[in-house]
Amino acid sequence: MTTELLSLAKYLASSRAEFALSEMNQYLSRKYEEKELFEILKPHFYDLDLFCDAGYKCTKLVKRPLPSDENVVRELEALFKNPQLPARVEKLINSYIERSCGKDWHTGERGLLIRENIVKQKEEYWKGTGSSQYPKIRIISYLLYHFPVYFCSFQYMLLELFRGGLLTNKMSILDAGAGPGTITLSTLDFIQELQEIYSWNKIDVKLNIRIDSIERAPENIDCYKELTSLYLSGLTQENTNITINEPVHSSIEAAPALPDVDLMVFSNVLAEMNAPPSHRADVVEMAASGSKNPTMVIIEPADLDNSKALRVTQHALVKKGFAVYSPCSFIWGLECSGENCWSFQELGNIRAPDFMEKIANTGEFYRYINTDMKFSFVISRKDGLVKHKYLAKGKFMRLSNLKKHIEKRVNITVSVMSGNLGDERTFVYKICDGTSSVPCYAVLPAYHISDNNSMLFEAGYGGIVEIYGTLVRENKALSSYNLLVMRNTMVRAAE
Numbered sequence: 374m375t376t377e378l379l380s381l382a383k384y385l386a387s388s389r390a391e392f393a394l395s396e397m398n399q400y401l402s403r404k405y406e407e408k409e410l411f412e413i414l415k416p417h418f419y420d421l422d423l424f425c426d427a428g429y430k431c432t433k434l435v436k437r438p439l440p441s442d443e444n445v446v447r448e449l450e451a452l453f454k455n456p457q458l459p460a461r462v463e464k465l466i467n468s469y470i471e472r473s474c475g476k477d478w479h480t481g482e483r484g485l486l487i488r489e490n491i492v493k494q495k496e497e498y499w500k501g502t503g504s505s506q507y508p509k510i511r512i513i514s515y516l517l518y519h520f521p522v523y524f525c526s527f528q529y530m531l532l533e534l535f536r537g538g539l540l541t542n543k544m545s546i547l548d549a550g551a552g553p554g555t556i557t558l559s560t561l562d563f564i565q566e567l568q569e570i571y572s573w574n575k576i577d578v579k580l581n582i583r584i585d586s587i588e589r590a591p592e593n594i595d596c597y598k599e600l601t602s603l604y605l606s607g608l609t610q611e612n613t614n615i616t617i618n619e620p621v622h623s624s625i626e627a628a629p630a631l632p633d634v635d636l637m638v639f640s641n642v643l644a645e646m647n648a649p650p651s652h653r654a655d656v657v658e659m660a661a662s663g664s665k666n667p668t669m670v671i672i673e674p675a676d677l678d679n680s681k682a683l684r685v686t687q688h689a690l691v692k693k694g695f696a697v698y699s700p701c702s703f704i705w706g707l708e709c710s711g712e713n714c715w716s717f718q719e720l721g722n723i724r725a726p727d728f729m730e731k732i733a734n735t736g737e738f739y740r741y742i743n744t745d746m747k748f749s750f751v752i753s754r755k756d757g758l759v760k761h762k763y764l765a766k767g768k769f770m771r772l773s774n775l776k777k778h779i780e781k782r783v784n785i786t787v788s789v790m791s792g793n794l795g796d797e798r799t800f801v802y803k804i805c806d807g808t809s810s811v812p813c814y815a816v817l818p819a820y821h822i823s824d825n826n827s828m829l830f831e832a833g834y835g836g837i838v839e840i841y842g843t844l845v846r847e848n849k850a851l852s853s854y855n856l857l858v859m860r861n862t863m864v865r866a867a868e
């Protein structure tokens with residue numbers, strides 16, 4: 374019977390822009406309640422290109438970028454100004470911890486064990502290994518320590534994708550190495566917020582989202598299923614159909630490529646693979662092989678080793694023909710080597726959720742508080758799309774030529790590839806134009822700040838600036854170049 378219903382739904386979806394599920398009864402040998410039809414067809418709405426609302430009215434969806442009017446972007450930005458776990462997510466995690474470890478989880482022996490595990494997990498984590506004798510405690514530690522910043526950071530990544538028109542009204546998402554569901558939950562919550570903003574702004578957007586995941590640890594799959602289904606059950610989904618498929622229990626390397634994925638996220642997972650960084654690109658390529666033009670997001674920790682490894686993976690992807698959408702721009706049209714590149718985004722601190730404060734409530738508070746949003750990422754595309762199309766023309770010096778111009782003033786055009794690495798007296802930004810693997814920094818002493826050069830502060834991570842009349846200095850001790858920005862050095866936004 375489902376086959377008959379499906380072909381009828383397919384027919385109606387292809388012949389009308391809108392129809393009511395009750396209309397199906399005109400063509401069927403027996404009568405169905407609308408609710409019954411809704412439940413039978415629900416798992417198929419995505420493949421049928423349909424959005425069906427709670428009143429059982431179905432609308433044909435044509436895949437297009439989500440409207441990103443200025444107002445909407447501004448309201449989303451305002452929402453993330455004071456980053457924190459939304460109350461509903463904090464409550465969800467808190468009750469999961471209480472269900473797993475009891476109401477007094479943060480005290481006595483249990484609290485000690487969790488604290489010990491947080492410290493151990495941090496050590497393993499930075500080394501890129503991941504095993505524990507206590508898988509359940511391991512998840513609890515992860516939720517307490519890592520989950521909140523990763524959840525909030527990913528919402529900024531979604532904002533970046535949204536601004537660039539890379540999120541669509543019909544979207545299939547793959548959460549690879551899903552863990553307890555950080556990325557899935559962060560996405561669900563972003564969509565919920567976005568729909569609320571659309572609704573205040575009287576913008577009617579119907580969404581159909583399908584989320585798949587791959588995860589090798591069974592206990593993480595259990596946690597993922599519990600958290601995502603509880604989150605969904607508490608959600609009002611007026612204008613959104615969401616399907617979360619059963620997680621695929623497998624390593625990403627062995628899982629068959631899913632067809633037609635729009636957004637693939639590898640968040641804090643590639644570094645856990647045994648494969649060397651350049652070979653990790655093979656895994657990403659394989660995962661993307663079933664999809665026409667997926668947006669691939671890879672996120673890794675900001676520490677030196679993991680961050681540098683990500684750029685090597687990124688370079689291997691570029692060699693395979695994938696484009697870097699952001700944060701890097703190949704300003705001179707040359708691929709950089711990806712070597713010796715330590716660059717990460719810094720977004721400030723989130724408010725520590727109550728559960729984090731509870732576990733940190735010891736003499737060594739700092740060991741258990743993790744609120745700093747700092748991470749390395751790359752967004753990549755098959756179709757060559759890049760965030761900044763800007764290409765340098767002749768009047769600028771390539772950073773690879775600086776050696777011949779020490780103590781001279783030059784004009785350069787570069788991407789700003791860090792936040793302020795200095796302090797309030799001397800501002801230091803990593804800069805790159807894709808031509809040199811020697812680290813280069815724009816250095817602006819506070820007493821030289823002027824209207825001519827203040828654009829350096831506004832460029833933002835990955836933003837491109839043209840810098841006129843900067844003094845080249847070699848830092849022999851650190852094998853790097855400092856480009857001194859002085860009062861009369863001009864810094865302009867390039868576009």
Ligand SMILES: C[S@@+](CC[C@H](N)C(=O)[O-])C[C@H]1O[C@@H](n2cnc3c(N)ncnc32)[C@H](O)[C@@H]1O
Nearest residue numbers: 550551552555588589590624625640641642645
């Ligand atoms: C650090 S957690 C990241 C979880 C989540 N993506 C996040 O950002 O919070 C890494 C997760 O990837 C899983 N994992 C590691 N290597 C994997 C692989 N080769 N295939 C599938 N899952 C993997 C681990 O079991 C763990 O759940």
